[in-house]
Every structure is written in C-alpha cells, then in structure tokens.
Amino acid sequence: MGVAAEIADALAARNIVRPFSIQELTLPRALIGRDIIGQARTGMGKTLGFGVPLLDRVFDDADIDELDGTPRALVVVPTRELAVQVGDDLTHAASQTPVRVTTIYGGRPYEDQIAALADGVDVVVGTPGRLIDLYDRGDLALSAVAILVLDEADEMLAMGFLPDIEKLWAAVRPDAQTMLFSATMPGPILALARAKMRKPVHIRAEAPSASRTHDTTRQVVLKSHRMDKSEVVARILQAQGRGRTIIFARTKRSAAELADDLAGRGFTVATVHGDLGQRAREESLDAFRRGAADILVATDVAARGIDVDDVTHVINFQTPDDPMTYVHRIGRTGRAGKNGTAVTLVGYDEVRKWAAINDELKLGIRDLPEWFSTSPELHEALDIPESATARVGRPRKVLGARPAQARGRKRR
Structure with missing residues (x-):
C-alpha cells in the first residue's frame, strides 16, 4: 500500500x-x-x-x-x-x-x-x-x-x-x-x-445500514434481581472458554464493591474507576493487558482506553444508560474477527431502560427470561458447568485498587 x-x-x-x-x-x-x-x-x-x-x-x-x-x-x-x-x-x-x-x-x-x-x-x-x-x-x-x-x-x-x-x-x-x-x-x-x-x-468502515454491534458478538440479555447479580456474575465467570472479561458497572461505588466481592470469591480481579489515582488505574490496566488479572471491573469513562483484542466476554452488571453506551461496551469483545459473548443483567427497575436500547438498536431482544444464579437455563445458555459455585478459591486482593489522593491536596 x-x-x-x-x-x-x-x-x-x-x-x-x-x-x-x-x-x-x-x-x-x-x-x-x-x-x-x-x-x-x-x-x-x-x-x-x-x-x-x-x-x-x-x-x-x-x-x-x-x-x-x-x-x-x-x-x-x-x-x-x-x-x-x-x-x-x-x-x-x-x-x-x-x-x-x-x-x-x-x-x-x-x-x-x-x-x-x-x-x-x-x-x-x-x-x-x-x-x-x-x-x-x-x-x-x-x-x-x-x-x-x-x-x-x-x-x-x-x-x-x-x-x-x-x-x-x-x-x-x-x-x-x-x-x-x-x-x-x-x-x-x-x-x-x-x-x-x-x-x-x-x-x-461499513455500510450505513450495517448493525452497530459486531456480528461476531453473541448477545445474551436476562432479567436479574439486584440481590442475585453478583452470584450470577460468579457463575458466568466459570463458563467454558471464558478468557479475558470486562465487567461494566454504572457508578464508581458499584464498580469498587463488585470488584471487592469477586476478589473475595477467589477471582483474580483488577478495577478502573474515577476514585482511583492515575498510577493505580495504569497498574490495573497493565495487569489486565498482560494477563496478571483476567477480569477487569470498570466504569464507562475509565474503560475508554482499553484496546485488547482477545476479550471473550463483556458483562453489563447494570444496564447501560443509553444505546451508544451499550454499543461501546459490548464492542470490547468480538473484535478483529474473533467471537465474543456479551451478557447484560437487567434489573427489575431497568426494564424500560433496556426496552429503549433494544428499540433504538433494533436488536429484537424484548421478552427477557428471568433467570437466577441457580437456573439451569442460565448454565445452558452460557455453557456454565453444573459444578460452578459461588466461590472459586480463597479471597484475594483487588489489583491496583489504591484510592486517589485526598481531594484537598494539590497535585501537579
């Protein structure tokens, strides 16, 4: 060329x-x-x-x-x-x-x-x-x-x-x-x-009429009770063939709490959100890129610089606020011609929000199944073995989870 x-x-x-x-x-x-x-x-x-x-x-x-x-x-x-x-x-x-x-x-x-x-x-x-x-x-x-x-x-x-x-x-x-x-x-x-x-x-790069989501990404959307979402995520993380995974949370607090929860269940987790200092965020992203952590819990803004081609799963722990956020989130998997899976957990108070995303993007995913962490249908849909449990090992520390400096302190 x-x-x-x-x-x-x-x-x-x-x-x-x-x-x-x-x-x-x-x-x-x-x-x-x-x-x-x-x-x-x-x-x-x-x-x-x-x-x-x-x-x-x-x-x-x-x-x-x-x-x-x-x-x-x-x-x-x-x-x-x-x-x-x-x-x-x-x-x-x-x-x-x-x-x-x-x-x-x-x-x-x-x-x-x-x-x-x-x-x-x-x-x-x-x-x-x-x-x-x-x-x-x-x-x-x-x-x-x-x-x-x-x-x-x-x-x-x-x-x-x-x-x-x-x-x-x-x-x-x-x-x-x-x-x-x-x-x-x-x-x-x-x-x-x-x-x-x-x-x-x-x-x-594509025709104007083309889908705004990758054809190589399988989209699974389900209703999930907010008290059961962490349990559902723990099962999904044990799916067959699951590699690097990004989990999106809507707020800094929910990202931090979910990362702590998953680390407590024995998963190797890194996190990036706005309450972390810049060095901690870089350490987290570096750990994810080089494979020291295979799970990254992130907020939308903090995740915009993640450019990793071999992410196998994206999990929307909370329903995105708008259609383009959904597109950007699940676009982190199914990249470079590889297959990926995007799972969205729709809370009972998020059904209208999902309906707006579905209608705008013409996804055809309106009637959502109501699955729990123990539902056989969840395990079958995402190739989760029957042996999957709520914990996979001893509690770990979240990689890179050092808080930002106090807001009153001057930084240069």
Missing part, C-alpha cells in the same frame, strides 16, 4: 500484516495528505488507520520539514487511558524509524512531560486539558505540526472539550492535514469539520 518498509516490518513483528477495512480505505488517501473523516466502531482498527499514514508522512514526506525535535504531528484523544493505548501503538509502529512519540495527559507530573518535550519529540499524543496547559506555558510548540488527528471526536464533544479542540486546531499549521475519527457524527462535530477541514474524504 506504499507504506515505508520500516513501519510495515515493525507491524509484522507484532503479527499485523493485513489491513482492516477502515485502514484499507484510509491509507491510500491519508498517505498523500488528504483530510479524512473516518467513521468506525470500536475494535475496527482505526488507530492504525490514522497512525500508519501519520508516521509514514512524518518519517519521509517532502511536505513535512525534516525532524528536529519539534512536534510534527498531534493526536488528541478524550481520556488518559486511550492516550496511553494510542501512544503505545504508535511507538511500536515507529520502533524501526527515528520518529519519537510521547504521550501527554493529566494525573502525572508536569516535570516528566516537560522534560520529554525538551529532549525533542516528533509525534505527541495527548488529552485536551494537559495539552492546553503545556501549550499555554510555552512548553509545547505546535506551530510546526503538519498533521492533526482528533480521535473519538464525539466523546470529546460529550465531555465538553470542544473549546480546547478549537484552540489546539488554531495553533497548528494552517495547511495541516486533519484526520477526524468518530463513531457518530453529531451536529457540532460536522460543523467543526466543515469550517476547518479542506475537502475531507468521508470514509465509513
């Missing part, structure tokens, strides 16, 4: 040799500097869809000045976890080139990030707030940035980052190539694209 051999070899070293559809559609246009609007669900490969052409152009494109340690490309993402994931992916892809990638986000010391910028970087990946802070302080130079990527633009809009995005966009080169990726295209994002982008190519 015209990608530099050094980048292709680095990807091949990680067994990445064939492009996903979003990559196949994006690369030929992005490599020649076209502005791109890319629409793709999570797990469709969009990070390398913009990352490969970005690195290729920064590495060897006559339209971009020779590398001198001043940033030539900027990738803006909504959350810290996603910044880490994207930064890692680009670092691996650039490992056989001289292109230097650094990641900038809040919750970590300014000094380390300022030192990295002072040492010289070519590609910066970061969250809006910390990027703006360093730009305003004069530590982050953006005037030579020739490629700007906005990843998960709809999420950044929902989180109130639109003014920051506009400020960062105004700071880069006027002729910068822009690539905007988003699962949905709300009005303000389209208006921004029309005002700022130059004849962008709008690329969809």
Whole structure:
C-alpha cells in the first residue's frame, strides 16, 4: 500500500500484516495528505488507520520539514487511558524509524512531560486539558505540526472539550492535514469539520445500514434481581472458554464493591474507576493487558482506553444508560474477527431502560427470561458447568485498587 518498509516490518513483528477495512480505505488517501473523516466502531482498527499514514508522512514526506525535535504531528484523544493505548501503538509502529512519540495527559507530573518535550519529540499524543496547559506555558510548540488527528471526536464533544479542540486546531499549521475519527457524527462535530477541514474524504468502515454491534458478538440479555447479580456474575465467570472479561458497572461505588466481592470469591480481579489515582488505574490496566488479572471491573469513562483484542466476554452488571453506551461496551469483545459473548443483567427497575436500547438498536431482544444464579437455563445458555459455585478459591486482593489522593491536596 506504499507504506515505508520500516513501519510495515515493525507491524509484522507484532503479527499485523493485513489491513482492516477502515485502514484499507484510509491509507491510500491519508498517505498523500488528504483530510479524512473516518467513521468506525470500536475494535475496527482505526488507530492504525490514522497512525500508519501519520508516521509514514512524518518519517519521509517532502511536505513535512525534516525532524528536529519539534512536534510534527498531534493526536488528541478524550481520556488518559486511550492516550496511553494510542501512544503505545504508535511507538511500536515507529520502533524501526527515528520518529519519537510521547504521550501527554493529566494525573502525572508536569516535570516528566516537560522534560520529554525538551529532549525533542516528533509525534505527541495527548488529552485536551494537559495539552492546553503545556501549550499555554510555552512548553509545547505546535506551530510546526503538519498533521492533526482528533480521535473519538464525539466523546470529546460529550465531555465538553470542544473549546480546547478549537484552540489546539488554531495553533497548528494552517495547511495541516486533519484526520477526524468518530463513531457518530453529531451536529457540532460536522460543523467543526466543515469550517476547518479542506475537502475531507468521508470514509465509513461499513455500510450505513450495517448493525452497530459486531456480528461476531453473541448477545445474551436476562432479567436479574439486584440481590442475585453478583452470584450470577460468579457463575458466568466459570463458563467454558471464558478468557479475558470486562465487567461494566454504572457508578464508581458499584464498580469498587463488585470488584471487592469477586476478589473475595477467589477471582483474580483488577478495577478502573474515577476514585482511583492515575498510577493505580495504569497498574490495573497493565495487569489486565498482560494477563496478571483476567477480569477487569470498570466504569464507562475509565474503560475508554482499553484496546485488547482477545476479550471473550463483556458483562453489563447494570444496564447501560443509553444505546451508544451499550454499543461501546459490548464492542470490547468480538473484535478483529474473533467471537465474543456479551451478557447484560437487567434489573427489575431497568426494564424500560433496556426496552429503549433494544428499540433504538433494533436488536429484537424484548421478552427477557428471568433467570437466577441457580437456573439451569442460565448454565445452558452460557455453557456454565453444573459444578460452578459461588466461590472459586480463597479471597484475594483487588489489583491496583489504591484510592486517589485526598481531594484537598494539590497535585501537579
């Protein structure tokens, strides 16, 4: 596809040799500097869809000045976890080139990030707030940035980052190539694209009529009494073929309580939620990625940076608040062509909420079975052995579950 051999070899070293559809559609246009609007669900490969052409152009494109340690490309993402994931992916892809990638986000010391910028970087990946802070302080130079990527633009809009995005966009080169990726295209994002982008190519990774959930994900939805949900989850975690599993809870408190409960039952659990400090969250995600913990209990915001292809099960401990949250949650499994299972436990007070999700996404799952942890139907539907019990071993500690610093203490 015209990608530099050094980048292709680095990807091949990680067994990445064939492009996903979003990559196949994006690369030929992005490599020649076209502005791109890319629409793709999570797990469709969009990070390398913009990352490969970005690195290729920064590495060897006559339209971009020779590398001198001043940033030539900027990738803006909504959350810290996603910044880490994207930064890692680009670092691996650039490992056989001289292109230097650094990641900038809040919750970590300014000094380390300022030192990295002072040492010289070519590609910066970061969250809006910390990027703006360093730009305003004069530590982050953006005037030579020739490629700007906005990843998960709809999420950044929902989180109130639109003014920051506009400020960062105004700071880069006027002729910068822009690539905007988003699962949905709300009005303000389209208006921004029309005002700022130059004849962008709008690329969809699938037909507009395609299902918004992966065909490779089996969806199981059941009514579950809130007093029995933990017992149900404990049985599901003993299903045949169950590998890495993400369990979504609606609130920080319920995530922490569920993680403690499962660890007390003998499961190896990590957790990420807003009451954890940044270092604890990173330790939890690292434990999950490398397999030290095969279960991750997470809230929606904290889980946005999780990009692991071999998640076999997603469990919605509580019904999501809206259809797109449901799509994002269960999109963590059934990725990269692999099969996955998504289980949603609908409380008796959540039936209307599920009905709205079902109707909006046209799932055809309206009449929900009422199963308990001991129901044979539950065991049969999810391939849970009859020998499954409420506990699997001695109580354990939850990995990474160190609380954040006291709110009154100043952090830099």
